[in-house]
Amino acid sequence: MSPFRSGLGLLAACLPLLAVPAHAAPFAVKAPTTWQGILPCADCEGIRTDLTLHPGGSYVLHESYLGKGNDARVWTELGRWTGSASGKRLRLTASRETRYFGVVGERTLRMRDRQDRDIRSTLNYNLVRTTEPAPLGGELRVRGFYTYRADAALFLHCDSGRRFEVRGGARAVDLERAYVDSARGSGKPILATFDATLAPRPADAEGFDTIRVEGEPKLWPGATCATKAPTMTDTVATAGLDGRWTFTSIQGDAPRAGGRQRPGLELRDGRVAAATGCNRVLGRFKVDGAGVAFAQMASTMMACPPEEGAQERAIADVLARTQGWRMTGGTLVLTDAGGATLAELAAAVTLEGRWRFVDIAGQAPIDSPRGA
Numbered sequence: 186m187s188p189f190r191s192g193l194g195l196l197a198a199c200l201p202l203l204a205v206p207a208h209a210a211p212f213a214v215k216a217p218t219t220w221q222g223i224l225p226c227a228d229c230e231g232i233r234t235d236l237t238l239h240p241g242g243s244y245v246l247h248e249s250y251l252g253k254g255n256d257a258r259v260w261t262e263l264g265r266w267t268g269s270a271s272g273k274r275l276r277l278t279a280s281r282e283t284r285y286f287g288v289v290g291e292r293t294l295r296m297r298d299r300q301d302r303d304i305r306s307t308l309n310y311n312l313v314r315t316t317e318p319a320p321l322g323g324e325l326r327v328r329g330f331y332t333y334r335a336d337a338a339l340f341l342h343c344d345s346g347r348r349f350e351v352r353g354g355a356r357a358v359d360l361e362r363a364y365v366d367s368a369r370g371s372g373k374p375i376l377a378t379f380d381a382t383l384a385p386r387p388a389d390a391e392g393f394d395t396i397r398v399e400g401e402p403k404l405w406p407g408a409t410c411a412t413k414a415p416t417m418t419d420t421v422a423t424a425g426l427d428g429r430w431t432f433t434s435i436q437g438d439a440p441r442a443g444g445r446q447r448p449g450l451e452l453r454d455g456r457v458a459a460a461t462g463c464n465r466v467l468g469r470f471k472v473d474g475a476g477v478a479f480a481q482m483a484s485t486m487m488a489c490p491p492e493e494g495a496q497e498r499a500i501a502d503v504l505a506r507t508q509g510w511r512m513t514g515g516t517l518v519l520t521d522a523g524g525a526t527l528a529e530l531a532a533a534v535t536l537e538g539r540w541r542f543v544d545i546a547g548q549a550p551i552d553s554p555r556g557a
Contacts, residue, residue, distance in 0.1 A: 212268025212275055212288055214238045219319050220294050220312035226250060227466060227484040227501070235319040236277075236294070236312055238266055243345040244277055245383070247323050250481050261323030261383060263345040274301070279344045280328070281453055282467075286312070298485050299458075299465045300446075306486045326454060327381045327396070329410070330374035333364050340396055341374065343410035347394075354381070354397030363404050376405040411541045426452045426472060426510065430517055430530035435503060441496050448500060449533055457482075459504065461497035463489035466504075475511065477519070479504040503527045 217239050223231035230252030237245045246262040264279030268288075275294060277284040285297040289311070296310040297303060304310050329342040331351070338351035338361060351357060360379060367375055380400025431449040432440045440448045446460040452470060457479060459466040468482035482504060489497055507527055509520040517530040542550045 210272050211270050212272045214240055216240065219315055219317070221315045221317065221319075222309065222312040223251070224296060224310060224312075225306075225308045225483070225486050227482045229481070229483070232483055234312060237319045239347075241346075242266060243347045245319065245323075246277070247319055250483075259323040261325040263325065263327070263342055263347065265345055276301075281456055282458060298487065304485055304487055306488075308486050323383055324399075325381055325383075326378065326400070328376070328378045331360065331364055331377040331404075332372065332374045333361055333368075334372050340377070342396075349383075349394055349396040351398060352384070352395045354399045356400060356402055357398040360398050360402035363402060367404050367406055376408040376410070378403050378405070409541065426470070426477065426517070427454070428452060429533035431533045432500070432528060433516070433531050434526075434529040435496065435499050436527060438499070441492055448496065450530060457504075459500060461493070461500045463487060463493040463497050466501070468504075472510075475509055477507060477510045479507060500528075 217237055219235060219237045221233075221235050224234050226232045229250045233247075233249040233251055235247040239245075242265050244264055244266045246264070248260045248262075249258065262279050262281075264277055267276050267278070268274065269276075273288050275286040275288060277286070283299070285299075285301040286294040287297055287303070289295050292314045294312045294314075295304075296312070327340070327342055328344070329340050332339050338357075340349045340351050341347075342349065351360070356379065360377065364375060364377075379398050379402035382397045382399055384395045384397060429449065429451050431447060434440075435448070441462055446462060446465070448462045449460050451458040451460075455469055455471065457466075457468050457470045459468075459482075464485045464487055466482055466484040468479055470477060470479045482501070484501075503519060506521045507519045508522045509524060511518050511520065515532065517532075518526055519528045519530070521527055544550075
């Protein structure tokens with residue numbers, strides 16, 4: 186046998202042993218899939234979290250704060266999810282915030298911080314895939330296009346792009362009457378906001394597809410999903426506080442320069458996101474005239490340098506003790522029960538938010554239900 190022929194035979198024998206680089210498949214789901222877990226909470230026993238991803242790119246997130254005396258109360262969020270091409274990352278996007286998860290094997294999602302960085306902690310940040318059904322109901326405030334025709338009402342949710350049939354609820358008739366008065370028989374979709382709950386339709390594999398109108402509905406004729414969100418907030422619940430604020434004073438001290446993030450608050454539709462300079466804290470707030478209260482606060486648990494850790498504890502103390510607020514020359518002042526100043530904040534200058542095109546290269550945009 187010639188050396189050439191024997192070399193070919195050796196090469197053929199070795200080919201099965203050669204490692205061929207494999208390209209990771211993009212993250213995808215073929216049917217509604219739920220992940221569950223109990224995530225860390227700053228002032229409760231944990232946050233029961235149920236995340237259901239749908240093949241069309243929408244998701245439903247349920248959260249319950251355990252050990253707060255209202256374990257059965259469920260907060261719900263609807264939005265869109267996208268998976269990275271590598272199959273290792275997952276991003277959840279809703280109007281109020283963006284969440285990130287890492288994909289760990291086939292059964293686990295691990296929560297990442299708000300900058301899409303790994304959370305280094307011994308606490309549990311994992312959600313595990315399950316065959317158990319996600320909890321029913323859930324409280325949420327929705328924004329989307331409502332139509333009512335021939336005794337059938339439909340709702341197109343802005344953040345998730347999902348369509349729901351509107352069935353029942355304490356204020357469903359009010360929404361129907363308001364639409365009939367505004368649409369005047371045109372049958373055109375009108376943007377609506379209202380407090381809602383979700384309910385399943387029997388034998389529907391897609392799960393939640395029915396929405397109930399539970400809170401006072403408001404119609405916004407001419408608005409689109411791209412219309413800047415602050416114009417659609419609940420003016421009774423959060424009047425004067427919605428927006429982004431940067432700390433200028435924390436219990437009499439200037440905020441620490443540097444750190445992982447600039448300390449401040451983002452207040453929107455009764456939800457608060459606090460940047461402390463190290464970790465990020467999420468929760469809710471309620472305004473009653475000159476009174477304000479922060480509650481249900483949950484924090485990431487990254488280790489902090491001593492100075493940043495001290496500032497984080499000071500901000501947590503401010504939020505726990507705050508009972509009042511006032512505006513002084515454009516400065517937001519948070520006060521305790523006796524009216525003493527706890528912290529001062531200035532309105533943050535930012536480009537973040539929702540913006541609607543009015544001109545694109547000299548041309549008017551083509552409008553649609555989802556806006557431009």
